[in-house]
Amino acid sequence: MAEIAIGIDLGTSNSCVAVARGKRVEVLPNAYGEHVTASVVHFAESGSVGVGNAARAALIHDPRHTVASAKRLIGRYSFSEEVKKARAVYSYEIVDGPGHSVRVRIRNELFSLPEIAAMVLKEMKLVAETRLGRPVTQAVITVPAYFNDNQRQATKDAGRIAGLEVLRLLNEPTAAALAYGFGRGLTQRVAVYDLGGGTFDISILEIGQDVFEVLATCGDTYLGGDDFDDRVIDLLADAFVAKHGVNVRKDPFALEKLKFAAENAKRALSVDDEAEIRIPEIAKSPEGVPLTLEHKLGAREFAALVGDLVQRTFKVCDEALGQAGLVPRDLDGVILVGGPTRLPLVRQAVETYFGQPAKTDVDPDQVVAMGAAIHASTLIGGGTQDAFLLDVTPLSLRIGVAGGLAETVIERNTPVPIEQTRSFTTYQDDQEAVKIRVYQGESRKAEENELLGQFEFGGLDKRPRGHARIDVTFAINSDGLVNVTARDRETGRQASTAITLSSGLSAQELDSIVAEKRTDRVVSEPAPSAVPAPAAQTSGELEVLDDADLDSLLEADAESLDDIGAGVVTPLGDDLGVELGAPAEEKLFESGDFDLSSEDTQDPSQG
């Protein structure tokens, strides 16, 4: 059987999985026929773990055992702002782990963030295996371009815990550009404006036929659609206090209802001018009378609420264009990625900023997974046409020096892979060790950057100060992962560390977590009988056809028509792990090749 590798967009709010074969890319729907699956993990009392929309519903009735937006916490230190905020906003219990790491406590069991993410990945793996009718072990997983090394390492660990060989961590905007330009022989400069649930990225790329070169990437990992929701929640809660004197934020159940309502209102505003919010019996008055929250949120009111957040993204765009040495009119296209870009408010602002209409031929929710799938297939050599990625490191790599400063070793937006060497010496006589601190960020002040890790290079011969020579080599590989090696020039002795950051998992921890197989508890729910299982091939296909392709496809389609008549069934949960015969599998792929845009893409739940 030919090798197969999938692409997974592991999102803050939703995740998506796709597969590419040759020039054909398709998004694989879950058992409900949805192209995206909520990145929410619910721990049931029975011990089983559910991921997806059912888990999302559990946020309302069982918030303490339901983890949402874990991506905002992955690879963060427990003292970081994001984690502090999460403690206030989420009902599940967030506790400190070893080395300032973050753990989630559910029914007295501790889970690391990579494990939680692994459960979402596991679900996506199951979705793919169900649709493809065969085991899948290799994947390209996307990450926000602006993720630092800690966050990347944690995501890679998550992949391993989920039983996946991570072929590459691919930057989300790069993936989107790949899906947009793949096989089209374009020569263009494009901007990818990627506003996700929890992060914002902007990448400027130059596409030259099959080469995709990232010129610059900037971002903000503290800005996303969730923040839009928070503004709406605040508005509603404040209005409720003013009217009824009751603070609904204090009740976790009411707060979850409020979050849902805010999110739905935001989605409604993607299509309508006004969203009607109504939550009956959200609270009781001091006299015990049930109270209903009602609010009409107009597009204009919403714009006033979140306008500054949208403007914040353009500061980042200015930076990226500056780094690429370009102005908006140098660009041939603007690609929108992420649910919040469906908001007319966002779209219009982006089009004004770049002075051109945004490309609408890509689905903002699916394009990243599709790009990941294309890259996955290229990496295992299954692509009929190679797409070649030349990416950059989004953050400057720095080393701590005297005076609390951090000196740049590798400037941001340097192409990867890259390796740089710096020499250090001792500042005291007979000094036997040097301590090396590695940071990522754009500040001269060490403390304002993210500490990736520190290590001590010891065992130096006793020499007067300034005589020892320690060469420290900093490498960033194609995954954007950092590796640091130190070498004593005199003795040739070497010490190396993939910087094991204090916020992640140690190698031993990771091994024991992998061995524990807690992700095996993830059970894919079978589709409810009311929802017919869709054919495996649906919308979300991105096809590039030339005449020869078209001919072969027409032939394939003629065959597949027979299959439909013969009633080829899409394998569902029960068939998991059972390999279908190869012919059925092939046909499964081809029977709907021309179903380019079905109405499911309009599903408002994907907003």
Added chain:
Amino acid sequence: MAALTPAEVRALASLVDELDYYQLLEIAREAPASAVKRAYYAVSRRLHPDANRDLAAPDRETLEAVACRVSEAYQVLRDGRRRKAYDAQLAAGAGGRMQLAEAEAQAEKQALDHHMGRTPNGRRFFNLARGDIDRGNLVAAARNLRTALTFEPDNAYFRKKLDDVSAAQRAAAQRR
């Protein structure tokens, strides 16, 4: 795309320290800026680890080291300032490798030299103008900058300073 053989990878790795960035990217020293990008694409297509997935792990690691050097070469040569600094290093016979931070520092230093002026007279009048600016004598500063510009008409930094001073003069005139 023809992948490299393990023998080719090892040969390349042993050679990489001998090559200067132009040789690595296979372009002439006087190649125009536009050729640098083309060369980077072409060489990457051949040498990038992604294009050579079939190699055994140790060979791929070796190749990754070569790819790192290609990135470095591109990062230095793609930027006119850094390329100039690198050319100076080559001309001085100081080796074919330049750390990126070093290239940037040298480029900054050159830019500073440029700011200060390249000709003795340009530098002299520019320094006089700086003294005038410190004392708040904008009229004298403008005159000295104009004189400095007659010695170095293409010095963009002098020109910018003169524009700044003129703008400050106009603003001062408006306040009165």
